[in-house]
Amino acid sequence: MSIKVHEFKKVVTSTVIIGMILLFIAFNLFLVFDHHYIRNELTVLNKMVDELGYEINDEMLENFQDLYRDELKKMNEITNDKTSKTYGDVGTFFEEVRNDYDLYNVYTHKELDHMNQIMIMEIYLDFIKDMDHEYASFDLLEFAETEISLYGLQGSAAETARSNYEKLGDRLNQLLDNGEHKNMFFIGQIYGMHSLLFKDIFRVVSFEIMILVVLITAYIMNYEFENKTPLMVYSTRRGRNIIWDKLLVAMGSGVIATTLILGITLIAYFCLFSYKGLWTVPISNYFNWEDVFPLISWWDMSFIQYLICSIVLTYICGILFTMITFILSIFTKNSYISFFAFGILFGLILLIPDIMPRSNNLIFLSGFTPFHLVLNPQIWFTGRGIFTIFKYYEITIVGVWGLLLFIGGKLSAKRFIKEDIH
Amino acid sequence: MLTIHNLSKNFGSFTALKDINLEFTNGVYGLLAPNGAGKTTLMKIITTLLYPSGGEVLYEGQDIFKRGEDYRELLGYLPQEFGYYKNYSPMQYLLYIAALKGLEGKVAKERAIELLKLVGLENVMNKKMKKFSGGMIQRVGIAQAMLNNPKILILDEPTAGLDPKERVRFRNLLTDLSREKIVILSTHIVSDVESIANEIIMIKDKEILYKDSMRNICNLIEGMVYETEVAFDEVSSFKQQYQSLSEKQEQGKMKIRFISKDDIPASTWKPVSPSLEDVFLNIYNDEILEGDNQ
Ligand SMILES: Nc1ncnc2c1ncn2[C@@H]1O[C@H](COP(=O)(O)OP(=O)(O)OP(=O)(O)O)[C@@H](O)[C@H]1O
Ligand SMILES: [Mg+2]
Numbered sequence: 029m030s031i032k033v034h035e036f037k038k039v040v041t042s043t044v045i046i047g048m049i050l051l052f053i054a055f056n057l058f059l060v061f062d063h064h065y066i067r068n069e070l071t072v073l074n075k076m077v078d079e080l081g082y083e084i085n086d087e088m089l090e091n092f093q094d095l096y097r098d099e100l101k102k103m104n105e106i107t108n109d110k111t112s113k114t115y116g117d118v119g120t121f122f123e124e125v126r127n128d129y130d131l132y133n134v135y136t137h138k139e140l141d142h143m144n145q146i147m148i149m150e151i152y153l154d155f156i157k158d159m160d161h162e163y164a165s166f167d168l169l170e171f172a173e174t175e176i177s178l179y180g181l182q183g184s185a186a187e188t189a190r191s192n193y194e195k196l197g198d199r200l201n202q203l204l205d206n207g208e209h210k211n212m213f214f215i216g217q218i219y220g221m222h223s224l225l226f227k228d229i230f231r232v233v234s235f236e237i238m239i240l241v242v243l244i245t246a247y248i249m250n251y252e253f254e255n256k257t258p259l260m261v262y263s264t265r266r267g268r269n270i271i272w273d274k275l276l277v278a279m280g281s282g283v284i285a286t287t288l289i290l291g292i293t294l295i296a297y298f299c300l301f302s303y304k305g306l307w308t309v310p311i312s313n314y315f316n317w318e319d320v321f322p323l324i325s326w327w328d329m330s331f332i333q334y335l336i337c338s339i340v341l342t343y344i345c346g347i348l349f350t351m352i353t354f355i356l357s358i359f360t361k362n363s364y365i366s367f368f369a370f371g372i373l374f375g376l377i378l379l380i381p382d383i384m385p386r387s388n389n390l391i392f393l394s395g396f397t398p399f400h401l402v403l404n405p406q407i408w409f410t411g412r413g414i415f416t417i418f419k420y421y422e423i424t425i426v427g428v429w430g431l432l433l434f435i436g437g438k439l440s441a442k443r444f445i446k447e448d449i450h
Numbered sequence: 451m452l453t454i455h456n457l458s459k460n461f462g463s464f465t466a467l468k469d470i471n472l473e474f475t476n477g478v479y480g481l482l483a484p485n486g487a488g489k490t491t492l493m494k495i496i497t498t499l500l501y502p503s504g505g506e507v508l509y510e511g512q513d514i515f516k517r518g519e520d521y522r523e524l525l526g527y528l529p530q531e532f533g534y535y536k537n538y539s540p541m542q543y544l545l546y547i548a549a550l551k552g553l554e555g556k557v558a559k560e561r562a563i564e565l566l567k568l569v570g571l572e573n574v575m576n577k578k579m580k581k582f583s584g585g586m587i588q589r590v591g592i593a594q595a596m597l598n599n600p601k602i603l604i605l606d607e608p609t610a611g612l613d614p615k616e617r618v619r620f621r622n623l624l625t626d627l628s629r630e631k632i633v634i635l636s637t638h639i640v641s642d643v644e645s646i647a648n649e650i651i652m653i654k655d656k657e658i659l660y661k662d663s664m665r666n667i668c669n670l671i672e673g674m675v676y677e678t679e680v681a682f683d684e685v686s687s688f689k690q691q692y693q694s695l696s697e698k699q700e701q702g703k704m705k706i707r708f709i710s711k712d713d714i715p716a717s718t719w720k721p722v723s724p725s726l727e728d729v730f731l732n733i734y735n736d737e738i739l740e741g742d743n744q
Contacts, residue, residue, distance in 0.1 A: 030549040041537070256533025260594065263497040264550035265523040449499045 031266060035277040038248055045244055049285055052236040056293040059232060060300060066219050070301055072148045077212055077305040084156060084210040096153060099146045110134050118147040155215065159314050163204060166322060168197045175414040183387035189414050196411035199419075200324050208310040208328055216318035221301070223318060227406035229297065230338060233290050234402035237346045240289075241282035242353045246366035248274050248281075249357035258449050268445045275354050275437070282346045290342060307332040312410075325410045326419045338408055341401070344426050348398045351433040358440040374399050381415065392418070396425050451475050452496070452602060452632055456505035459491055466491045468656045470505070474602075474632045478624065480643030481636035482726075483653040484734050489636035490530050492653070493604050496634070497527045509602075523552065526600030528591045530607050530636075536580040540571055540590045543579065544597060551598040558597070565593040568623060570616075584611040592620070596627060603628070605635040609642050621646050640727040650726065654733060668724045674711055675728050676719040679703040695731050 039045055079095065080088050104114040107121065111134060115121040121143065125132045135143075172193035176186050203209060214221040249271070252258040262268050311334040316323040325334065352373070357366045377399050384391040395415040401408075404416060411417045418424065457470040467488045481489045494500040496507060498514060498521070507514045514521045535543060541562060548558035566575045569589040579587065588611045595603060608624075609617050624633065624646055637643055643650060643664075650667050652659045660667055675695070680688050685697075685704050692708040699705070707722070709732055715721065 030555060034546045034549050255535055256531070257535070259494070259497075259499060259529035260527065260532055260547065260591075261550060263499055263522060263525060263527045264547060265519050265525075265552045265598070266550045267498070267519065267522050269519075270550065446501065448501060449494075 031270065031273045032277050032280075035248055035270075035273055036281065038251055039244055039277070039281045042247060045240070045247065045285075048240060048243065049288060052240070052289055053292050056229070056232060056236075056289065057296050059229060060293065060296045063224060064300055067300060069144075069148060070214055070219065070221075072145045073152075073212060073214060074302050074304045074306070075145075076149065076152070080212075082212040082306065082309050083207075084159075084212060085207075089156065092149075092153065096146070096149045099149065103143055103146055106135075106139060118143060118150050122147060151215065151218075152212070155315070159209070162314070162317070163200075163209065163322070168193055168200060171321065172414075179414055180386045181391075181414070184389050185387055185391055188389055188392060189417075192411070192414075192417045195419065196324060196417060199326060199411065200322075203312050203324060203328070206310075206328060208312045209314040209322075211309045211313040211315075213306060213309050213313045213315035213331075216316050216323075220318055222316045222323065223406060225297065226338060226408070229293060230342065230405035231403065233293055234342055234345060234405055236289055237282070237286050237342065238349050238402055240285045241278070241346045241350045242367060242370045243363075244281045244285065245275075245278040245350045245353035246357055246363040246370075248278055249354060250361055250363040250366065253361045254363060262449050268449075271354075271358070271441055271444060275350070278350050278354065279347055282350050283343060286343055286346050290339060294339075303331070321412055323410055324412070327409065329409065334409065338405060341408060341422055341426070342405075344430075345398050345402050348426070348429050348433060351430075351437055355433070355436050355440045358444045378403075391415075396421070396428065398425055398429055401425055451510060453508040453511075454496075454505070455508065457492075457495065457502050457507065458504040459488075459495060459500060460503045465656055467495075467653075470658055472651065472658060472661060474634065476630055476632055477648040478628050478633040478635065478646050480647030480650045481634060481653070482638065482640065482643055482650055482730060483636075484638055487653045488656060489653065490606055493527075493606050493634065493636060496602070497525055497604055498522060523598065524601040526595035526598060526603040528595040528605045528608055530610070532591055534579050534587060534590065537578055539574075539576045539578055540566055540593070541575045543590060544594055547594045548597050553598060561597055561599075562593075565596055568596075569593045570619070585613060585616055588612055589616070592623075601631055603631055603633045605633070607637055608635055609637065609639065617642070640725075640730055644726050652730075652733060659733065664726055667729055668726060671709060671724045671729055671732055673721065674709050675707065675722050675724040676710060676715060677705060677707045677722050678716070678719045679705050693732065693735055695728050 076092075076095075080091050100115075100118065103118065103121070107113050107115065111131065125135075125140075132140075169190075172190055176189050181189055216222055252261045261270065266273070308330045311329050311331050312323050312325045314322070329337070349370075353366055353370055356369045356373075357363070360366045360369060377394075377397050380394040381391055384394050392415060400416070401422065404413070407413055407416050408422055411419070452472075452474040454470050454472040458468040459466045470492065481492070483489050491500065495502055496514075498518075501515065509517065509521055509524075512521075535546075538546070544562035544565070545558055548562060553561065563572070563575070566572050569592055571586065571589055571593070574582070574586070579590065582590070588608070592605070592608060595605065609620055612620060621642070624635075627633075628646075635643070635647070648663065649661060650664055651661045652667075660670075679700065681703055685706070688694075688706065688708075692710050695707040695709060697704055697706050707728070709728070710719070
């Protein structure tokens with residue numbers, strides 16, 4: 029125990045590591061607050077969900093329309109009062125107001141704000157109206173063919189891709205049967221909240237955590253060699269077995285660093301953007317369809333489940349990177365070289381898919397790495413891109429790499445135990 | 451008992467040690483050999499840092515590498531060159547090493563304070579080591595080696611960097627501490643071992659040349675060491691004939707201490723009793739000459 033405490037002290041007294049953590053947190057807070065301007069519009073949804081629930085069904089829709097009509101009526105009373113005009117919808121009102129500054133000045137800020145809220149309700153109703161049609165006219169297999177020709181896949185690779193998209197198509201039908209899509213959420217095409225959280229923020233965080241755990245692991249693994257104390261340390265009772273303490277402490281420190289960075293970033297995010305009433309909304313809802321492709325999670329997951337899975341995966345990736353650095357450090361005995369070796373490994377592994385033959389299934393295999401995982405957190409647990417569409421993509425990577433690194437770690441440690449220390 | 455059996459060590463194609471056979475029981479052993487003879491290499495093997503290329507090292511009949519923690523628990527080691535953590539105080543540093551040696555927190559602290567007093571660092575035990583002189587660092591090193599009250603204490607040039615006062619202090623300390631222990635210390639400073647070692651081990655040409663008490667080793671050249679005075683212009687011809695051990699100018703002449711294997715000494719030669727240094731110079735003389743001829 030006390031050995032681990034001593035090792036841990038080395039980490040917390042490193043100004044570089046502590047400095048990096050603070051820097052990363054500051055950067056993430058900046059990233060989150062950079063989007064603060066959409067905050068007020070988002071709360072309209074919280075209010076609607078509070079009154080109507082998030083599930084879109086006939087009853088809810090009726091209430092929704094009633095609510096909207098009430099609000100529209102109230103608005104028309106105001107406009108009628110001030111300009112003797114009434115409107116069929118809020119869209120027309122804003123069109124007029126936008127082109128006529130005098131008209132704009134007639135209304136108070138508060139009134140305009142309220143009208144804007146009704147406008148948002150109107151937009152939701154418009155979206156809901158198109159929903160069934162959008163899904164009906166979405167052709168997954170056509171998308172598959174475009175992707176296949178875009179990447180020039182042929183032969184068995186193309187077959188694999190096709191069959192994957194067919195499986196995703198089955199899941200899409202299941203999702204539509206379940207009605208997972210018929211749920212209210214922030215409008216992806218306008219606010220892109222799913223991308224903001226799971227693409228921008230999680231990607232940055234995963235990347236930061238990767239850098240940190242590599243730094244921490246390389247630092248404590250090579251500490252003795254860099255301070256010229258290995259002769260003393262490795263001839264003590266604990267001896268060369270101290271690398272196991274170091275590995276555990278590196279993992280623990282990585283977990284703490286992850287908790288700090290991810291924790292503070294997510295707390296800031298959810299303080300700024302209220303997800304009140306939305307935690308249990310299915311993630312594969314219609315409003316998360318941000319661009320040309322709907323969000324199709326492989327499992328029926330709620331937002332909070334999806335978030336928790338993403339957090340867990342982030343932690344696991346950190347641990348995998350710790351293990352990679354552990355192995356590298358045993359061979360390099362130098363923290364800078366370990367760090368750069370990791371960087372080079374990262375680069376090479378990302379390059380491999382590009383040089384693989386396009387007609388062989390191996391091209392998919394080369395994308396099954398934790399490095400690909402941290403670069404694309406927005407696709408976690410969903411099907412979309414041709415190389416990551418596998419249902420068990422994340423789980424396979426974690427399982428296979430975990431096992432390989434466990435074996436690799438054991439073998440490297442064995443080698444280290446049998447090695448001369450000069 | 452620590453037994454070294456047919457031990458050899460190669461670094462790539464270079465042989466550093468070969469056919470080493472030694473036995474250590476409680477007592478102080480002085481490993482005396484010139485630079486590059488393999489003293490450090492031998493010690494690193496005894497401390498399990500290097501693996502032998504051949505042969506074995508046994509403690510109480512068991513291979514030390516197989517015994518692992520059980521064996522290392524009994525070890526204290528002061529490396530010849532060692533780093534330290536600049537931002538640690540001696541106290542923090544000793545507590546760290548104590549943890550690695552498996553000492554409990556409270557015991558470790560008491561022991562560390564005791565040892566820091568013993569090596570005369572009690573006043574600076576909470577100061578950062580980056581400001582320490584070489585001698586102070588060396589004393590921290592000595593203290594850490596003693597932490598676990600080792601049964602086998604390996605000291606690689608322990609007096610390097612110590613001033614004469616500290617050297618004396620260290621010798622006394624060692625005499626105290628060496629009871630009931632195997633102490634192996636290496637040096638090429640003859641006077642260090644003369645006073646404290648029970649046995650001297652000499653390595654030559656990668657092999658053990660002698661392992662014996664100082665008296666027996668000195669007896670090897672008993673009756674061959676003389677002192678005489680030689681005029682300056684004759685010094686070089688004299689030195690070609692006899693192996694000079696030391697020279698000193700005295701009253702316009704050169705006083706030379708030398709070795710002669712002639713049976714009949716000249717009347718001007720004054721026989722003296724050989725010192726360990728004489729033996730050292732005599733033994734490693736060939737090596738030096740060979741080196742010169744190449
Ligand atoms: N790691 C190594 N790789 C290659 N050669 C080595 C290595 N360590 C030691 N040697 C060589 O082995 C020989 C013995 O070295 P060693 O350090 O044991 O000598 P030493 O007796 O301790 O010398 P010194 O009195 O200078 O400390 C030297 O010739 C040295 O160059
Ligand atoms: Mg040496």
